[in-house]
Amino acid sequence: MNIITSTFSVLKQSSAIIVLSATVISTQLSAQKKIDTYFDHLFSNNKMMGSVAVSYKDSIIYTKAFGYADVDAKLMNNTDTKFRIGSITKTFTGVLVLKAVEEQKLKLEDRLSAYFPQVKNAEKITIRQLLNQRTGIFNFTEIEGEDEWERKFHTQKEFMDFFINKKSNFEPGAEYEYSNTNYALLGFILEKLYQKSYAEILNEKICTPLRLKNTYYSFEVDSKKNEAISYNIQNRYVRNAVTNFSNHPASGGIASTPTDLNKFLYALFNNKLMSAESLKIMLPMEEGEYGMGIFRFPMGKNLVYEHGGRVENYFSDYWYFPKEELGVVQFTNAVNIDMDKIMFVLTKYAYQIQPELPDFNKTPELSVKEFADIKGTYFTEDKKESATVSSDGNNLVFQGAESRQTYIPLTFKNKTTFEYDKIKIIFDPKKHQLTIYQDNIVKVFRQKV
Structure with a gap:
């Protein structure tokens, strides 16, 4: 069972926010x-x-x-x-593109069609819109099967062929939508401008x-x-x-x-x-x-x-x-x-504020013993899937073994029942198992004992 969730984080404007007013420390x-x-x-x-x-x-x-x-x-x-x-690579790429603008190798209002006319709406899409993620170009990492596809080397042509037939999500400039494809294209454009590989450009313009x-x-x-x-x-x-x-x-x-x-x-x-x-x-x-x-x-x-x-x-x-x-x-x-x-x-x-060490052996709702009874790694009967249950110091958390599986925080309902969005997980400590209910799918995981 693939429980996929976007990366979640502490709300940066919540009560956890700190106001920085003291003097930054020197190393102490x-x-x-x-x-x-x-x-x-x-x-x-x-x-x-x-x-x-x-x-x-x-x-x-x-x-x-x-x-x-x-x-x-x-x-x-x-x-x-x-x-x-x-x-974070995108920050480096943004710098490289703006340096190319300073060197008068391109302009922010230049059109994508000058480099890759085969891309949908290329004649409407500007370099600026690629940088600002406002093109509507389909995000190649969301294409079905991309997990397998990305494990092998692909040429620029093979990369282009992989996404080129996907429809645009909106008209260029109309909306913002994060798309890795935008920055991949910017890298290819830099290579055309300098007649060098992205690795060489990065090293020459920034790293050296x-x-x-x-x-x-x-x-x-x-x-x-x-x-x-x-x-x-x-x-x-x-x-x-x-x-x-x-x-x-x-x-x-x-x-x-x-x-x-x-x-x-x-x-x-x-x-x-x-x-x-x-x-x-x-x-x-x-x-x-x-x-x-x-x-x-x-x-x-x-x-x-x-x-x-x-x-x-x-x-x-x-x-x-x-x-x-x-x-x-x-x-x-x-x-x-x-x-x-x-x-x-x-x-x-x-700012000289020292950390507290989280207690990963319990949650606010579960005692050390109650948590110990359900924590650990669980496996499906065929051993093809596994998942680990642990504490982050505040919540019970679930993490599947898939390479892109982000851990998810579980909401307490009772001592054996926890939820996340539309997913319900019920633990049976005596049987050393958990059951996941997601949509119309039910799947059982058991611990090795």
Whole structure:
């Protein structure tokens, strides 16, 4: 049973919001030990493996890597371990396109038809609309069978053929809709303009000038190059199906580290990559609006620019506070906790607010014993599907083993019954089983005892 849900997060305007008014800390040993303990606590409770970094102005004030980069080889993540950053790639692509505009290689009002006339409505679609996600072009990651398709290398022509016959979702400029296809096309356009690969353009225009030694675009994950492998957290770490990033050109294929990304963000917001005029064009003007590879949201009185990403179970996030010159970045290769909570912990750390260690052995409604009776990994009778039930410190959470299965928080109804949206899950602790009711489908999972 495939329980698919979009990535959910703490509401950024809820009571959890913090107002940042204190002075950003310099690195303090006592503070660092406390936040080190927090991340060690996440790893030891099977909630997260990954790497994080906080920057203030042009300096890294905190960095931490934890968990395995390669479980089988027992290789641990370190601060130079590279993670796939998913859609944060779009921020880099937005910069590259605006740099091409500054170099007078194209204009924002140029039409897609000059490069790919075969795309529906290409004569109406501008470069600006591609950047702002206002084209109506069908999102290729939503095509049925894309999970299997993306595991193999595909040429640019094969990529185009994969989505080209899908109908447009709306007239160009009429609406906003996030589509990975828009940024894949921007990457192809850059390659036409420079007569170089996206990897070469990225390295020449951004990575080399900023000395980002751990940032690049490549097609395949290679643990021998200190790249983290993606896992799902079950009763063991389950390696995800492998993605070939030729299928995420300029939309989701970059590998990087939190330290490198913080350096990139500082350079971007301090006009070391492009002019102040170009940066103004890139940034969204209103909350909830998509700029050119970047979002914005308010945190109390503070303005934050951000983007997240996910491919396989590589989750990534950055928050940048331009007024405070503060950058917060986290990358994961396995996660079973709301990442916004971690971003808040890192942000609070920068303002000398220390984290509390969540208790993952219970929920507010269940005692330690009641939780222990139902937690763990369950399997269907044919062993083809599995799911893990755990606590995130606040909710009972369910996570399927599929490579794109986000964990979902379950709403308490009684000691054995929990719900999420239209899904009901009933536990039978004596039989060590759970039953899922979704639409008209009923499926039973049992624990190994």
